[in-house]
Amino acid sequence: MLLPGCYSRDDLKSDAGNNKAAETTEASPDKAPAAAPSPEADPSSTTAATGSLKQVNVFLEVSGSMEGFMPKTGADAQNTRFQQHVAQFLSDVNRSASVQRKTFYRIKEKPYRDSYQQLETTVREGIREPASSTSIPAILDTLVSHYYQPNAVNVLISDFIYAPRNAGAVPYIKTDITDALNAAGRSDLAVSVYGHTSDFKGAFYPAMKTAAKRINRCCDTDIPYYVWVIGPADAVRRFDAALLKKAPGEQAHFGVKYSAAPSSLLNKFQNQGAWYYGEKDASKRAAGATYHTVAVSEVSAQQPVEFVLGMNLQALPALYQDLGHLKANLQLTGQDTDAKIVSVFGATDQTRASSGPEAQYTHFVKIRVTKMGKAARPLQVILQDKRPMWITQWTTKNDSNINQVGAKTFALSSLIDGVAAVTTDEQDQAPIFQIPLTLQPAD
Known part of the structure; x- marks a missing residue:
């Protein structure tokens, strides 16, 4: 079950792993890894804008609520989509030349260091000793x-079912997440959230226990799980690009910054009306030059001008390349x-x-333009940083009847509200990108 308060945050903190250690603590739970060295003490840990990431830590939650994603191998030898997807992801991380050092952890009552092979075995063969809570x-x-x-990221794989102590604690879920992420005051914190669904074969533990504390032999519906990438904004961006560029499922990004x-403009591609490139040196530019000024000779409702702006978005996450998202959010x-x-x-x-x-x-x-002023004026094509709709669609206020509710997560929107409060400036929220243009009368 996912219940808060079964152990303190100090219990978790005391087991921050030594990234240079390779041993597992499975056989000896009382032997916890030493505390991780302070990044500030390591002169080689400066953020790199390019090149490989220095460190990736992958954490897999193995509480009882996760058993249905990783059921123990049975006679039918069937596995879940979670097992297939996460096993492949772990393999991709382990083999990646974009990451210098990789470490793997199970999160039970606290994080325990595993080897890649040990964590992959847990995913494939099921959880041997599930934690009572996380x-x-x-x-x-x-x-x-x-x-x-x-120059490092932490990856957390979990169902992210956060059970409040009681109904009165539900309104504070956002605050709990905000406080947790803000505890160390990381000014460059970014979080990428990837949402997936899987078949689920086991007991489901609802956050809201209005109908049952446990639903056995669940579920008739798919159950969501999530991969959160947490770290400095530049490192998160580069990890996303290197290892999650073609990730299936849904995604959302908070605090990550992208290059322009x-x-x-394309004057011979679906253009209409009397206009040309307005740059003074347009006729002398070499092939492959770019243009952002439209000089209009004549325009009216009867004689509209149409021009096409080409954009290369391949360096952005799939969310910002999705036509549905662009059509809804480009301004x-x-x-x-x-x-x-x-x-x-x-x-x-x-x-x-x-x-x-x-x-x-x-x-x-x-x-399309049918009216313009008598002097040059700026235009801007802007992709605003709007929260994708899937987060609302995957949120439920009551998961006690999960088979009827469908593939949703209790209070997911509140969890994401907590992330957004730490990673974005609500007073001055920067767009994902903006492309400045100029619209001017022809000379």
């Missing part, structure tokens, strides 16, 4: 307080104009094979 805030506190390093997306801002986005579409076999500049871009935004 406290999500205590785990998060431990990760940011004792395993946080420059390469972009250009166009401008002055003295009625310019608006009329379509957003992705590259096709035809555009990729083209000899024109459109071959360089993965996504396209078509903009």
